[in-house]
Ligand SMILES: NC(=O)c1ccc[n+]([C@@H]2O[C@H](COP(=O)([O-])OP(=O)(O)OC[C@H]3O[C@@H](n4cnc5c(N)ncnc54)[C@H](O)[C@@H]3O)[C@@H](O)[C@H]2O)c1
């Protein structure tokens with residue numbers, strides 16, 4: 341039996357547990373510091389066993405996944421180094437920053453166990469085991485940050501196990517990881533929170549702000565609902581990178597101030613053109629549970645029952661729809677429905693079928 345111990349069975353730990361549980365020869369043990377959480381892991385069927393004992397979870401494990409907030413990783417690395425781990429055990433983490441945990445693991449003595457840092461580039465603004473999903477990592481990138489001295493066979497063994505997540509494994513140096521992920525994940529979270537709090541302030545004087553907030557505001561601020569402790573730990577941990585990025589961000593904002601002060605419409609237009617061109621050539625490979633799965637959009641007349649009609653049509657063709665969302669619905673314009681699917685094949689067949697029956701499909 342391959343024993344996988346998961347410390348912190350929340351959104352990420354729970355999603356990993358779901359990927360591994362029930363696979364041939366695998367048993368998954370979940371660890372929580374709280375009795376009630378351990379009981380919940382079992383109740384929800386996410387793990388085979390659950391315990392509050394670090395020793396019980398770790399001993400005899402072939403793989404240990406640390407899925408707790410970044411600020412708690414160092415103490416787990418230390419505590420694990422005090423145990424008699426199974427020879428050849430692979431310890432990995434899923435923390436959103438990689439340099440500090442790599443440094444800390446380099447200092448620790450794990451006997452013949454090894455540490456390989458990891459970070460799945462998938463997630464959501466939701467948290468806890470309730471938000472875990474078997475599909476979370478499918479098609480996403482999963483970063484590994486092995487030390488140059490780590491024997492390849494361990495990296496291969498972890499990579500082989502992670503195949504159950506259906507993610508694409510990439511190797512990145514820990515410091516490089518923190519710089520890049522600072523820009524494409526941590527900074528956007530700061531911007532989203534600052535923007536929501538700005539509007540929250542305005543809204544105290546006039547509740548029309550929140551009432552009128554539509555798709556644009558929601559799209560750019562979804563991530564502001566992330567778990568406060570998880571994000572506190574990430575931002576504090578990646579402080580140096582973020583301070584530099586925030587300076588660059590401020591320069592970008594100053595540039596917009598300059599464009600507007602000088603009424604330089606041409607510069608504004610260029611900024612949108614450049615951003616749009618860059619964004620459209622980015623690989624659309626993101627995966628999530630509700631968002632950015634495999635999506636297409638269809639123009640629909642704004643009349644009652646249209647959602648049911650489209651859903652029935654897809655159902656009749658055995659096409660699995662995972663989400664349906666009205667983006668615009670006013671009397672004088674056609675509405676747009678966003679249709680999400682979990683598989684490329686479902687999306688392809690939906691595009692074909694909806695096109696056949698006369699819908700304008702965009703993807
Ligand atoms: N949320 C995301 O989108 C995302 C994506 C990739 C990686 N990560 C990383 O994954 C890790 C877990 O994040 P999550 O989103 O699954 O959070 P979560 O809140 O859903 O899960 C965290 C788990 O850790 C436990 N926990 C919290 N504080 C703890 C402590 N002090 N000691 C022991 N256990 C504790 C919680 O009970 C929970 O089981 C973090 O390191 C985060 O940086 C998050």
Ligand SMILES: O=C(O)C(=O)C[C@]1(C(=O)O)C=C[C@@H](O)C=C1
Pocket residue numbers: 435436460461462463464465524525526563566628
């Ligand atoms: O999709 C989201 O909601 C996320 O916040 C996921 C996200 C990201 O910023 O892209 C968040 C943290 C991670 O460590 C990796 C992915």
